[in-house]
Amino acid sequence: MPLAVTHVITSIILVDLYRDYISRHRHYFTLHTVFIAGFAGLLPDIDILLGKVLGFFGEDIMHRTFTHTPLFGLLFLIPGFYFWTRRKLQQRRIAVYFFVTTFGILLHILLDFLFTTDAAGLFLLYPFSMAAYDMNILSSVLTPTFAAGLDAIILLAWLWHEEKKHKISDFI
Ligand SMILES: [Zn+2]
DSSP states (O other): OOOHHHHHHHHHHHHHHIIIIIOSOGGGOOHHHHHHHHHHHHGGGHHHHHHHHHHHTTOOOOTTSGGGSHHHHHHTHHHHHHHHTTOSHHHHHHHHHHHHHHHHHHHHHHHHHHHOOOSSOBOTTTTTOOOOBOOOTTTTTOOHHHHHHHHHHHHHHHHHHHHHHHOGGGGO
């Protein structure tokens, strides 16, 4: 059962490592890019919030349906490619915001798919099919306490990396 924090930090850390070590387009990444990566990592769970709001009106939406489909994530590629073709620095930075949004959403779905301990699974092909998918691996190990501990270790390792790589302590 990936926690909210897990979704945020995995997305932020992977995007940050990609920028630091892989991307040849580092200037297309801004500070906002990392924030957006974290936000997008959690975005699919907005259906929980929507469900609560709709609940006031007696409506209901099911958790892990549309916002947990690859289709939802891939939709953000459309504005992404639109801005990418504009070829200006500012436009390309906006394009990257959309690309990391797609990435964050797909990563969220992958983590839920691999580690969810809910019986329900994910409706990856919603609304076209109500087939539910999940791998449910490590379910006996991944208690909330264990997951929170793992999050803390990942976060500390990444902070250490940032300290080494960017000397963040110089700016505090
Ligand atoms: Zn989720």
